[in-house]
Amino acid sequence: MGPPVDPVHGDDVHLDTADVVIIGGGIIGVSTALFLARKGLSVTVCEKGHVAGEQSSRNWGWCRRMGRDPRELPLVVEALRLWGDMEQLVGEDVGFRRTGILYLCRNDGEIAHHEEWLKRAGDFALDTRMIRGEALAAQLPGARTTFKAALHTPSDGRAEPQKAAPAIARAAQRAGARILLRCAVREIDVEGGRVRGVVTEQGTIRAGTVVVAGGVWSSRLCRQIGVRLPQLAVRASVMRTAPVEGGPDGAAWTEGFAYRKRLDGGYTIADGTTNHHDIVPDTFRYFTDFLPILAREWRGIGLRFGKDFFNGPAGFAQSSGPGESIYERHRTLDPAPAVGLLAQARARMEDVFPALKGAAILQRWAGYIDATPDAVPVIAPVASMPGLVIATGFSGHGFGIGPAAGRLAADLVMGDRPLVDPTAFRYERFIDGTRPRPTTGV
Template structure:
């Protein structure tokens, strides 16, 4: 069952024109809309289903610098500052708490991995530090796990995915942005090799610039235009518990479970060491690009072939503007939670912290992430399509950096100085 997203009043009508059209009503697209509206630039967001209906509301809510690629840390640092000011900016509590995140290690090999990452970011002035086993027990007491130690970043935090995107959307509309749900974009309208508008299921909307923030659907949208975006799906299953006292505020990630406190007093929990990898045709097309990552992560993947393969085959990869698009056939990607993984997560956690045995499972769900070969997103211009900017491929890390990513996309789209160096996110790094 999907998480319940805070509702947002949206427009019933498709405008005939605007300056910037945004494809996708997830948190990155909505953040970009807020930034544009704050700068006085007319913008329309078009969402094929419902706002934040997919990964933007199904992620774990972690806002972290720890463990990120070195190239991605500057964006995460800017995002920290933006998250800290978001409640005042949008006039709502989105659950942001700078309560810290801790990763645990069972073996010295895992500690060496954390030590290696810490060494790689020494010049970035982070507050991350290694922990001994007694320090782990002091920060998160009442545990019975046997740990070699851990790594801890006090300035990392969390927020509520079911609140954040909606609050950003409401603020964007107050600043003049227009948001239209249940309106799929089929393709781009081009004139003289330049983007001039969006062709939707309700007709055409003229615009000067387009931002594609379609998450896992961006690959298919671009493929219809003859542009390759290498992303593959991974599915994360999660659960939430009823309210539970006595476990503190720090979010914890162990090799085979994770937990973080929620605003409602319960906890969001996953089997951190296992993700579902449903095979699709794209695995045959671009899977070789993922071999270096696969060698490192193969033990964490539950690879299988089933109905996902058939469902993917049934969706068109080429269509014209008059045809019903795949985005109209699947309004919301809603995978079922893997009951075995959810049970594993809870069992593993209770063995380490028996207090969780007192919590009832209130809900479980799953979300599909779009993973790039290097696990970094693509943020920047699509040179083959002047007027088109891309912000997708966030590889399960996008919620935490979304506020900075949306702002960076707008900077690049409007020609302003970018908030961080954008070179690591260029699409052409894959070619």
């Protein structure tokens, strides 16, 4: 089972028209809904399960600028500004704290890798610095291992994934957005070459604009209307501990483990290096699109072949009974975590921080990350399909970037001046012959 998520009560009123329908109740979808509703638009969010049921509640909770693709950095800066104002924006504490994030370096090769990012980031590096010696030791109280250096960003931070998207959703409702739960969108309604609304399990909703913010489901939804969106799912495993005294604050990544101090005093722990991809038909459909990033990241991707090839959410099976779509069969994706990988990550962290030895493991879970060939999201209208806006493919960056991504998507829907230049996030880069240029991994 996934981590416990703060509940959001769906709206009972089901109207058959809206200015905008948003597919997906994750952090991207509900953030888009909030900013559109605050502009006075009629907004309906259709969520097949519950708000933040999938990756929006299953991620590490990092809100970082450090290490991002340079194309994302302007949007990440805006996201961190929004995170800083989040309690005022939504009226709830979602756990955002600027505790800083570290990339721990064990050798000169890792140092050189992170120094290269500093050069690429340029002015957007802001307060990120390489630290060593006593400055680094001060960031790692109780550490038994000495690291050679670390890339450190004091202004980066963390928030609680199980609280954030639900709080944003409730704020969107107060602003006038409707959120329909257990309301799967079976298909996007297209007439005369443009979007006219959606067909849901509860009926058709007419709308002039549809925003696809469906995470790993987005490629399938788009393919149903002839829009090719190369995207694959990457399965990442996470665990959380009971509260621990004497451990490090903030968050850090190093080869073999990553951690984040939680608001409750426990830790979120992950391997930090290895994720899994379950081979499905889309693996072959988009194989050539993903070759550049696979060549770059192959050491950190474990390939698996199993029953999901036929029966999973991206498999061949389309339905499980008359009148029931694949989306209804999979209300909430809840993949099995890689227990062995998590055990290794925990052991490595305990070797560095003995204070964690014996800490109770409260839960283990996994989630599916929606990855694109260049690890940069799509936040864009589709020129060939008027009325369609895509906001997906966040490649493991969606939680931290989510509030600003929603704001940008809302700007594009409204035709307002965009929060940042949206060129880097255009959909057409995947169909016009542009070669993917990944600079970071998932």
